[in-house]
Amino acid sequence: MKDDAAYHIPTLTSTFPSQRHPAYMAIRSHNTRFVEDVLNPIARTKYDHARGDYTLTGADYACWIYPSGRVDRLKAFSNMSSAWAFIDDLADDSLDTDYIDAILGAFARAVREQRAAGPEFQPIASLFAASGWAPGLHRLCTAEMITWIEAVRAIRAAEVAREPISIEQYLDLRSRNDAINFLHPLASYTMPELAAQVCAAARTDDYQQAVRHSGAAIGINLDLYMVNAKRVESTEWAHVVPVIQRSTSQGLDRQRAINAAIALFHLLEQQMADHLAVLEARYPAVADVMRICHAGNITWLAQARARGLRYAQA
Secondary structure (H helix, E strand, C coil), rough: CCCCCCCCCCCCCCCCCCCCCHHHHHHHHHHHHHHHHHHHHHHHHCHHHHHHHHCHHHHHHHHCCCCCCHHHHHHHHHHHHHHHHHHHHHHHCCHHHHHHHHHHHHHHHHCCCCCCCCHHHHHHHHHHCCCCCHHHHHHHHHHHHHHHHHHHHHHHHHHHHHCCCHHHHHHHHHHHHCCCCHHHHHHHCCCHHHHHHHHCCCHHHHHHHHHHHHHHHHHHHHHHCCCCCCCCCCCCCCCCCHHHHCCCCCCCHHHHHHHHHHHHHHHHHHHHHHHHHHHHHCCCCHHHHHHHHHHHHHHHHHHHHHHHCCCCCC
C-alpha cells in the first residue's frame, strides 16, 4: 500500500515480554542453507526475493515467537516459515483469482496430504508429515492452517471484487489471515510437553477470544508497516487504513485513520490480556506461551521494519 505522502507510524510495542531463542545462530545457519540453495533460486523467477528477506521470515521469526522450542523442530519450522512467506507473497501480489486458487490449492494439498507441488512446498509437507506430533495437536493445527487458507482466499476475493468490508469483517478476516490461529497452537509442537494442555485450552472461549484478538492486533501491525513499503502487495482495499476510512462518517484523512488503527491495536492487545488472565487460572503454561508468541510477533515486526526490506522503515 503506497502513495506519495509520508505518514507518522510509530514502531509498536507489546505489553507482553519477548525474548529470542538462545540457539538462534544454529537455527539461522540451518535455515540460510535452505533459503540460499532452494528457495531464492525459485523466488528470483517469481518475486522480489531480496525484499522477501526469507531468512528473516524463517529463522528470525521462529526464534522470536518460540524462544523455548526444541531446536530440531524449530529448524524444520524455520524452513517451513520461509517457504510459507514466499508462497503468501505470491498470493498477496496477485489479483488473478485462478492463480491465487492454484497456489492455495497446492498449499492445502501440502497440509492435508503432505504432497508437495514443488520444492517450495516441501518444507510445509514435511512439517505436517513429521513424526512426533500429538494426534490431537496435529488435527488442531491442520484445521487451523486450512482456516488460514480460506481466510486468504476470502480476503483476496474481496480485494479483487472491491466488496465493502466493515471494520468488524476486517477484524474477523485479518485475525485468521495472518495465521496466528495456527501459530499459537503450533507452539506446543515445538514444546511437546504442552500439547495436551493446548488442545484442552483450545476448546475454551477465553483461548479462542485471546487468539482472535492477538491475530487482529498483529494483522493491524502488519498493515501499518506496509504503508509506504517498497515491497509490492495488492492490498489497498482490504487494508486497515482504507477500511477505517470507509467505515466512518466523518471522512477521516489518512493520518487520522492510521491513528485510529494504532488505538485499535492497543485495545485489542488489552482484550487479549483480559482473556488470558482468565485462561491462566486453568492453563497457566498455555497463557504464558501465548503471551510470548504474541509479543515475539510484535518484536519481530519491529526488527523487520528496521531492516527496511519487507516493511517501510520508521
